Amino acid sequence: MKNLATRVVFVLRKYFLWILIFSIVMLLASCLWSYRESPRSASVVLTFTYPNASEGLFPNGSYFNAYDIFTDDIVETGIRNAGLEEMVQTGKLADEISILPRSNASLLTTQFVVTYNARRGEQLGAVSAEGLLHSIVYAYIDHFHNTYSNDQLVLNLNVVDEEKMEYIDYVKYYNSALNQLKKYLRSQQDNNKDFVSSDGTTFQELINILERYRLTSLKEIEAIITERGVTHDRNAYIARLNYELWDKSNTYTLNRNMQELYNNILQDYKSELTSVVFVPALDSNREFYMSKTRVGIDTYSLNVTNYEEAAEEIKRQIDQTSQNINTIKAPANTSAAAFNAKRVDSYLAILKEQIDATMSKIRVIEKEYSKYKNHNYVTMTPVVPDFTERIGLKSAILFTVIMDVVLVTILAFLKREKKASEEVDKY
Amino acid sequence: MKDFQILRYIKKWKYLIIVIMLLGLVALYFYLSRQQTYNVTMDIQYLNDGASKGLTPTGEKLDPEEIRSAIIVNSALENIGLDCNVDYIRNSLTVQSILTEDEEERKKAVLEKGEEYNITPTNYRVLLTLDSSYSGETAQNIMTAIVNQYMIWYGNQYVISMTKPGALDEALLDKFDYIVALDQISEEIDNILNYIYTCGESFRSSQTGFSFYDLQTQLELLRDTRLEDIYVKTLKSGITQDPDLLCDYYNSDIADNNLLREKLLREAEEMKKLLDVYEQRMMEAQSSSSTSDKSDDTENAEDEGSSPIILNKVYEIYDSNENPVYSQNSYEKLMDTYAEYYSKIYAIDKAITRDKYILSYFSGVSAASDANSQEDIHEEILGLVNRVNSIYEQVNIVGTEYNQSEIANNIRVKSSAISTKGVNIELYMLLGAILFLGLGCVGAIVLGRAGDLMDYVLYTDKITGLPSRLSCDEKIEQIAKAGALTTFSCVCLSVTNLGDINARYGREVGNQMLADLGQILEVTAKQYGFIGYNNSNQFLCLLDHCPYEKAKDMLDFIGNELALANFHFKPSVSAKIGESDRLACYQINNLISYTFKQEEIIVYKAKNNDKSRGTM
Incomplete structure (x- = not known):
């Protein structure tokens, strides 16, 4: 053998079959090892689809922080859901999960790649790394939906949550609940005026229904209660109305005193000390006008008006309360009172049924609208490695080539040594 | 010395060049990694x-x-x-x-x-x-x-400017009598409502769907119905844990409020006096200033109105909130303070009236209420506290979201955190590979040329220009190390007339004759294998893969060349050939020894040295 190249060619020709077998064994071994290890790592892509996401905000307008995705609570829930609470520690697992923006764009990204690489020796039982990661990500998505979309409590509003209330209080509660629902629907409608649910309902229709309940059914009930003095406990209610009367009279006096105070101030005000200044300003049409600076006398005049208005409003309420007291105090026919109470009860029951039926429709449109508007808020796409990636084909080929080179070099070297010793032995 | 052939050096040191490049790249990689x-x-x-x-x-x-x-x-x-x-x-x-x-x-x-x-x-x-x-x-x-x-x-x-109020203390009833506890609850509800009023009713929580408006109406309704109901029940039935203590509490409160009222009344009166003095002095000041201005610059004063002293300052001095500071502010501030005193006095009046109203219900009560009444009202108040706290929980959630939203409205992140590497290792590695390859080549050339120089100094015979005896020894050792010979010929050439020439014409002529022979052998014998000067007039040829006949051909070739050569003094050359197969000797040292024992062959016999001398 004159040189290494000749020896290598010689070795390759002589041991071709053995080298081929060795290569196949190495390739298979490497592929098997990669395949066995592949379940220990997994990736998913989280895509935030709601409108505010691209502005770096959560759906409620608060600032978005992707790195808050995996808090201990969420990771713990994910581990529990995967049934690994006995085997995996929350703190350690959180360290093995990385979150990186999917792209290097300079804008705010809405896609993040979440990767979990299980530590060597970490026992995951029958669950793969992919299974555990998915469990954690689903826990996060659940948390996200619970926080920002699911089961709006305002829609679970218990219209009347008080027992043994006076009839008139029921009216107030229904009125308040209907107003709250109406405002909620109005806020949804402001975002999308054309939205129609699968059963053909629009937000405006529902608002109209609720308003109808408020202005007709509820008004009717209220009229019966106030005009006919329907009560659960007549004396207790009169006592309450008397207290209200006293309290309002007190407030009325206060308002009148304040009105008087500012009236006196206005009387004593020295206008010579309060020259006004005209300042150039722009109106809503972006046109110039000379705005007058506000001075004390303006404020005091407004105060007089405000206190007077408040006093008059309280006076109206006092008169109303007095009238209610008189109505309730009037000698009543027992059977008529019982009849009226029964009538109000039935009307209230019907109203409750109607509101419950409307609530069902509201929940349907709300659910569909939320889905439409937010595209499920956040979606998860598993990054599924294909077969060649799973068996690490590229690495396996590289490994095999390196091992072949090492083998051939060793064989060529051994061949030279062997030849030399044979020649020596010959003589 | 050998010719300067760059490719020869690079070819010779190619492995060294690769090793230098690889080592250099590894070192560069570690260095760049540390500098990353x-x-x-x-x-x-x-x-x-x-x-x-x-x-x-x-x-x-x-x-x-x-x-x-x-x-x-x-x-x-x-x-x-x-x-x-x-x-x-x-x-x-x-x-x-x-x-x-x-x-x-x-x-x-x-x-x-x-x-x-x-x-x-x-x-x-x-x-x-x-x-x-x-x-x-x-x-x-x-x-x-x-x-x-x-x-x-x-x-x-x-x-975030508003601090969220706290939730209601459930142990309220352990500290206060029922009616006082209800007052406390009412006050706490008002605190929560004030917080909501400040935040604005329109903000809606994404988490719960509740807006501040929803929670505000719920709280107001609770205050105006359930709280009022329990309050009136407690008053009307005079339910108390300790009537004497309760009356003492309200009497003390009335006394404190009366003292505060008197103090505020005094302060209000003082403020009124101050206002009167202020008004009087300012009117005097304006009047004198107006007169003075009119006398100095009547036109200017007329343009600016009746109170130039005040108006001239409007745009010149600003307070910390960038509001213009001018004397009207002081006047109105005094007015406001005066109004504030009285608004506090009226509020105290209302509180005193309320205390007296409550006392009117409890002053006639001589003993604590019966256990059943107390238990009922206790339960009702606890229920109320729980209801207020459940609404407060929602206020807390909406408030937290509101705060976060307010933060986002004031400061916003505009880009995600993207990491870039400061050092482009891949590029530097590529440049490094080129650099180290170049350095390796230069090194190989320098080494190769130095080797040539050393060879010339150490391994070349200065007279004949052929490899010296030392070189012959190394060659023999190298062949010996390679193992057994195959078809190998060893030829030993001798100059037979050198002694005669030296004796007759001097050593210089003899040396010249050896140099001429060296040139011939360099051209002829080298084509067959190694040839070196082995001292003592002997040249040693080591010819691998060379049978006896080929060696003989070489000698004929040399003889012919010598015959054709036009030297002044031609050497007489004889040779001995030892061929491994003929001698059945496959070890170089033995073969050389056997060669010297072989029959001498005349390669060339010089005839005209005398004639040549004659021409000199």
Whole structure:
């Protein structure tokens, strides 16, 4: 053998079959090892689809922080859901999960790649790394939906949550609940005026229904209660109305005193000390006008008006309360009172049924609208490695080539040594 | 000496060149890895009204450098559970302002007009540069954590102005009598409502769907129905734990309020006197100033109105809130203070009336209420407390979201944290490969040429120009190390007339004759194998793969060349051939020994040396 190249060619020709077998064994071994290890790592892509996401905000307008995705609570829930609470520690697992923006764009990204690489020796039982990661990500998505979309409590509003209330209080509660629902629907409608649910309902229709309940059914009930003095406990209610009367009279006096105070101030005000200044300003049409600076006398005049208005409003309420007291105090026919109470009860029951039926429709449109508007808020796409990636084909080929080179070099070297010793032995 | 052939040197030292390149690349890789830096940037924008004037929402000076403060960096590192040098991270953080395209254009336009551009930028770029002891991913995490922490801190420091009220204490009834506890509950409800009024009713929570309006109406309704109901029941039935203590409580409260009322009345009267004096003096001042101005500059005074002293100051002096300060403010401030005294007095009057109203129900009660009544009212109040607290929980959630939303309305992150490498290792490795390859080649050339020089000095016979005896020895040793010979010929050439020439014409002529022979052998014998001068008039040829006949051919070739040569003195050359197969000798040393024992062959016999001398 004159040189290494000749020896290598010689070795390759002589041991071709053995080298081929060795290569196949190495390739298979490497592929098997990669395949066995592949379940220990997994990736998913989280895509935030709601409108505010691209502005770096959560759906409620608060600032978005992707790195808050995996808090201990969420990771713990994910581990529990995967049934690994006995085997995996929350703190350690959180360290093995990385979150990186999917792209290097300079804008705010809405896609993040979440990767979990299980530590060597970490026992995951029958669950793969992919299974555990998915469990954690689903826990996060659940948390996200619970926080920002699911089961709006305002829609679970218990219209009347008080027992043994006076009839008139029921009216107030229904009125308040209907107003709250109406405002909620109005806020949804402001975002999308054309939205129609699968059963053909629009937000405006529902608002109209609720308003109808408020202005007709509820008004009717209220009229019966106030005009006919329907009560659960007549004396207790009169006592309450008397207290209200006293309290309002007190407030009325206060308002009148304040009105008087500012009236006196206005009387004593020295206008010579309060020259006004005209300042150039722009109106809503972006046109110039000379705005007058506000001075004390303006404020005091407004105060007089405000206190007077408040006093008059309280006076109206006092008169109303007095009238209610008189109505309730009037000698009543027992059977008529019982009849009226029964009538109000039935009307209230019907109203409750109607509101419950409307609530069902509201929940349907709300659910569909939320889905439409937010595209499920956040979606998860598993990054599924294909077969060649799973068996690490590229690495396996590289490994095999390196091992072949090492083998051939060793064989060529051994061949030279062997030849030399044979020649020596010959003589 | 051998010719200067670059490719020969490179070919000879090719493995060394590769090794140098690989070692160089490995060293370069480790060096670059140590020099690697990771740069992470995030852009933030201040959105509050005063930001373009360099002010925070609370009116303080805006300082984006606060993001580098120890409290923020330390908290951020704690949040991500990283234990590293806080000061190093702080030093690695820089904040620089960035101008948007609009701002750039505006600045350009203003500067072109020769005016001063004094609008503070509202966009800033935060840059974190970490060394190779951190990974790019860690740098990203640190950056994000710092910016998040800064936003929380900034929000708490400059954005969130309202503190959320607390929930109701369930142990209220252990501390107070029923009616007092109800007053406390009413007060707490009012506190929560005041908080809601300040935040504005329109904000709606994404988490619960409740708006402040919803919670406000729920609380107001609860106050006006259930609380009032329990309150009236307690009053009407005179339910109390200890009537004497309760009466003492309200009597004491009335006494305190009366004292406070008297104090406020005195202060109000004093304020009234002060106002009268102020009005009088200001009127006098205006009157004299107006007269003086009219005498000095009548036209000017008429233009500015009847009170030039006051109006001239309107746009000249500003207070900390940038409101103009002028004398009317002082006058109205005094007026406001006067009004405030009386508004407090009327509120106290109302409270005293309320205390007396409550006392009217309990003054006639001589003993604590029966256990059943107390138990009933206790339960009802507890139910009320729980209901208020459940609404408060919602207020808390909406309030938290409202605060976060307010923060986002005042400061916003404009880009995600993206990590870039400071050193492009791949590019430097490519350049390094080229550099080390070049260095290897230069080294090979230098080494090769030095080797040539050394060979010439050590292994070349200076007379014949052929390899010296030392070189012959090394060649023999090399062949011996290679193992057994195959078809190998060893030829020993001798100059038979050298002694005669030396004796007759001198050593110089003899040396010249050897040099001439050397030239012939260099051209002829070298084609067959190695030839060197073995001293003592002997030349040694070591010819691998050379049978006896071929060696004989070589001798004939040499003889012919000598015959054709036109030397002054021609050497007489004889030779001995030892061929391995013929002699059945396959070890070089033995073969050489056997060669010397072989029959001598005349290669060339010089005839005309005398004649040649005659021509000299």
